[in-house]
Amino acid sequence: MQVLIKKDQTEVGKWVADYIIKKIIDFNPTNNRPFVLGLPTGSSPLPTYNELIRRHKLGDISFQNIITFNMDEYVGIPESHTQSYHFFMYVNFFNHIDIPKQNVHILNGNALNLDQECLEYEKNIFNAGGIDLFLCGIGNDGHIALNEPGSSLTSRTRVKSLCYDTIHFNSRFFDNDLSKVPTKALTVGVGTIMDAREVLIVITGYNKARALKEVVESGVSHLWPASILQMHQNGIIVCDESATMELQVKTVKYFKEIEIIAKDETVH
DSSP states (O other): OEEEEESSHHHHHHHHHHHHHHHHHHHOOOSSSOEEEEEOOSSTTHHHHHHHHHHHHTTSOOOTTEEEEESEEESSSOTTSTTSHHHHHHHHTGGGSOOOGGGEEOOOTTOSSHHHHHHHHHHHHHHTTOOSEEEEOOOTTOOBTTBOTTOOTTOOSEEEEOOHHHHHHHGGGTTTOGGGSOSEEEEOOHHHHHTSSOEEEEEOSGGGHHHHHHHHHSOOBTTBGGGGGGGOTTEEEEEEGGGGTTSOHHHHHHHHHHHHHHHHHHHO
16 A cells, blocks of 8 residues: 655645556557546545646647546435535536546436445446546545445445444535434445556545554554555555654655655656
């Protein structure tokens, strides 16, 4: 597992966007061989999405041959609802790039058969050739997608009942009214994410410091689901200085030195 420490959210967003763009360009996707990208919602990826949009408008990158699969969606609210993840993705990313609509995949939280919707989502990922790079955020409690503490580390896409803490935390987006917050969601599983050929987790802000510490310095645990990244052959964490506040000094020093050595090797 690689940990990269950047100055702030803006620098994290620029680095991650540069990395994704390089991956896509090196892959050289075509209509018959698309690059498959897993995507999150939330505040963490917004600097990355903003930078990708900027670079697209400069002509640096096209998304014509990109297929995307989003992590999750609430059950029971319209796609047009301002708090739906469909709405979030189109407003903050898809409406500003050239990705064909048929290449965008987001779970349907209003499907008549939710279990079947989850099975079909897994099948669609498989039929697309698997996910090349899964971009992720992380919750304060270490959840990844909507796999909250206690989730199986081999879980697949499924219907998930949300815990009280998540409902209470998200109520700020629903007029602070708990009764308006969906109590269920569809989410890719931890196992689904781990199947990706590469997983990149963005962790920014002091409020994520405890989660980063548990994910990096503690063992793999279902109580901190994102800690499973330790088991991935191509796992990367990109964080800002604020998120490192609970890491040991020697941990921060170690990962910063690794990055410096890697840069020197690239130059030489």
